[in-house]
Amino acid sequence: MTTKTLPMTDELQAYVVAHGTPPDDVIGDLIEETATALPDRAQMQVAPEQAALLTLLTRLVGARQAVEVGTFTGLSALSIARGLAAGGKLVCLDVSADFTSVARRYWQRAGVADRIDLRIGPAADSLRALPTEPYLDLAFIDADKISYPVYWGELVPRMRPGGLIVVDNVLRHGRVLSPQGEEDDAMVAFNRQVADDDRVDVVMLAIADGLTLARRR
Secondary structure, eight states, X not given: OOOOOOOOOHHHHHHHHHTSOOOOHHHHHHHHHHHHHOTXXXXXXXXXXXXXXXXXXXXXXXXXXXXXXXXXXXXHHHHHHHHOOTTOEEEEEESOHHHHHHHHHHHHHHTOGGGEEEEESOHHHHHHTSOOSSOEEEEEEOSOGGGHHHHHHHHGGGEEEEEEEEEEOSSGGGGGGSOOSHHHHHHHHHHHHHHTOTTEEEEEEXXXXXXXXXXXX
């Protein structure tokens, strides 16, 4: 079997990032504050290149109705909100009022706070409370890995035809090839579930810790 994919060295990764749209001051400051204030959790934040991709994908699908599962300090939400069509709304689901208090400040600074509806509480319950018809244009999943199948099960029926689900951390830093714990095992099973789901067209991207893009048929 041949492949055209190059091994991603640190130098090549830096080159890739340097040749995309760079973070502006708001994103740069949010990344810096998260790293400084939450050094043990900063890895929960999406990578800068993922942030840029989320904005681009949101614009490409013309999203007006979006949902995010897992918000943390708000970089992914800020990125999605910036890409929404006029009048668009992003519903953010998270369990931490502390982490998302940082997010609120940066959403306000970026001028997107009016596009974001933050709901604190268990995401599964919040998802079940959403309208049941297929109305969502975009969804982003980046929360506790064990619950990914639950979030997937609630979101897919709510996606309109052509709607896009984006899922983060699907490579688990490569451990999907050799699982080392419950969350790794859960991701392996989830990835198989998504690949076998005939309601969506799927591609997995080796960007940051892996992103799956699933388009509702």
